[in-house]
Amino acid sequence: MIIAIDGPAASGKGTLGRLLAAHYGYRHLDTGVIYRAVAHALISAGHDLNDEAAAVSAARGLDPQKFGDPALKSHPVGTAASVVSAIPAVRAALLEFQRDFAAAPPGAVLDGRDIGTVICPDAEVKIFVVADPRVRARRRTLEARSRGEAADEAAVLADILARDERDQNRAVAPLKPAADAYLLDNSNLDIEAGVRAAIDIVEAVRAGRSRG
Secondary structure (H helix, E strand, C coil), X not given: CEEEEECCCCCCHHHHHHHHHHHHCCEEEEHHHHHHHHHHXXXXXXXXXXXXXXXXXXXXXCCHHHCCCHHHHCHHHHHHHHHHCCCHHHHHHHHHHHHHHHHCCCCXXXXXXXXXXXXXXXXXXXXXXXXXXXXXXXXXXXXXXXXCCCCCHHHHHHHHHHHHHHHHHCCCCCCCCCCCCEEEECCCCCHHHHHHHHHHHHHHHHXXXXXX
């Protein structure tokens, strides 16, 4: 089974995807990390984020062993990833990597912004996670501060709104729910409740129950 989880920045989809994968014994891919890795490679090499040739080269040369690098979680890299992910050639270069991951047994949970619409349009379960921008900004601020980074919540909110604008209006693979996606509003749910709601969706699909 393939479970596709999409949603905007800091909606909680990454944590949800990881815990959902653990629950079912599936593999998990946070596709945002892929774009962060490309952005980090560009920054480290001193390239402009809009340098398409350099970005495509970085995308084709990714090392999955480095996806756990703490530097990828930094706020500057996250912002840069939003810019890099809008480059159509970069998305094309990473498409096969993501689909190959999804297709391998025993099953996979992928989270991102275009999993249910582009990467895995035939996924058995599609969940679109949303949350109020102010809630998302608060979460992202607390995450940054927990890593010892200085973070201004108002600035984080402004950045999230700007990223939403870029993600929703880019020419290729814009952020939007698939027609058959289940909406999960994560604004007022803690982690446990969010995972439980997602499991209920998966089990409803597996049991063949009609959507509620």
